[in-house]
Amino acid sequence: MSKSNIIKVQQLSKHYDNHKILDNVNLEIFESDFTVIMGPSGAGKSTLLQNISTMDKPTSGKVIFNQQDLTKLTDKALSLFRKKDIGFIFQSFNLIEHLSVLENVCLPGLLLKTESKQQVIQRAKQLLTGLGLDAHMEQAITHLSGGQKQRVAIARSLINQPKILFADEPTGALDSTSGIEVLDSLTLNNQNGQTIVMVTHDLKAALRADRILFIKDGTIFGDRNFTPYNASQIAARRIEIESWLQEMGW
Numbered sequence: 001m002s003k004s005n006i007i008k009v010q011q012l013s014k015h016y017d018n019h020k021i022l023d024n025v026n027l028e029i030f031e032s033d034f035t036v037i038m039g040p041s042g043a044g045k046s047t048l049l050q051n052i053s054t055m056d057k058p059t060s061g062k063v064i065f066n067q068q069d070l071t072k073l074t075d076k077a078l079s080l081f082r083k084k085d086i087g088f089i090f091q092s093f094n095l096i097e098h099l100s101v102l103e104n105v106c107l108p109g110l111l112l113k114t115e116s117k118q119q120v121i122q123r124a125k126q127l128l129t130g131l132g133l134d135a136h137m138e139q140a141i142t143h144l145s146g147g148q149k150q151r152v153a154i155a156r157s158l159i160n161q162p163k164i165l166f167a168d169e170p171t172g173a174l175d176s177t178s179g180i181e182v183l184d185s186l187t188l189n190n191q192n193g194q195t196i197v198m199v200t201h202d203l204k205a206a207l208r209a210d211r212i213l214f215i216k217d218g219t220i221f222g223d224r225n226f227t228p229y230n231a232s233q234i235a236a237r238r239i240e241i242e243s244w245l246q247e248m249g250w
């Protein structure tokens with residue numbers, strides 16, 4: 001059965017001054033996929049993620065979601081799209097330090113104003129419990145480890161049940177054990193149907209993908225599907241993905 005696309009990118013280019021960073025990118029992102037974007041430093045990975053996710057605006061081209069070109073949305077429609085339809089996690093967590101764990105997670109849900117406070121709190125608690133943070137809900141963010149902070153950021157990004165979760169180097173600031181915990185959380189959500197698009201430099205993170213896009217010089221140089229992640233076949237998977245990445249020049 002063919003998968004349905006959730007985002008369709010058409011002839012997307014991004015320039016800074018006279019410098020072409022993304023050059024005529026055509027791309028579909030498919031529902032329930034865990035798509036990873038890899039490539040050399042400076043290739044345009046984060047720029048692509050930002051332009052697909054509306055965090056930045058392309059110089060030209062279209063980003064189609066739900067039959068609408070996101071590059072043409074009014075500020076009001078764009079703000080609603082960002083609150084309702086996408087979640088975002090960053091290398092640096094971007095949590096509000098003076099709020100508790102639970103308050104951080106509830107905030108986007110309360111801002112959306114489509115549910116009662118009680119409903120938002122209930123879902124935040126479910127998410128935090130699923131991410132192994134039930135004992136930390138009332139704690140201040142400053143008391144958490146990096147891995148715990150990133151898992152709070154995942155819960156926050158999922159509070160409005162987004163159609164797509166975008167992640168830019170989510171394990172980049174974490175030690176190896178915390179990185180694995182965060183990747184396990186992302187994998188579990190993907191196995192439950194969450195569409196994820198993640199930029200990473202980290203092979204361990206790329207192993208979670210069922211599709212890898214390899215970006216080079218602002219274009220899609222490689223695009224390959226893999227079988228969904230299965231922890232029991234990690235050694236063979238590592239060899240398969242690593243050798244493909246090496247073919248790409250990684």
Ligand SMILES: Nc1ncnc2c1ncn2[C@@H]1O[C@H](COP(=O)(O)OP(=O)(O)OP(=O)(O)O)[C@@H](O)[C@H]1O
Nearest residue numbers: 016021039040041042043044045046047048199201
């Ligand atoms: N706001 C900006 N103004 C000017 N140039 C920019 C801007 N943002 C990014 N660039 C340039 O665009 C190019 C691609 O940057 P981008 O961050 O997308 O690359 P990347 O593949 O994610 O790199 P890395 O792996 O090092 O994070 C780089 O040369 C960068 O300097």
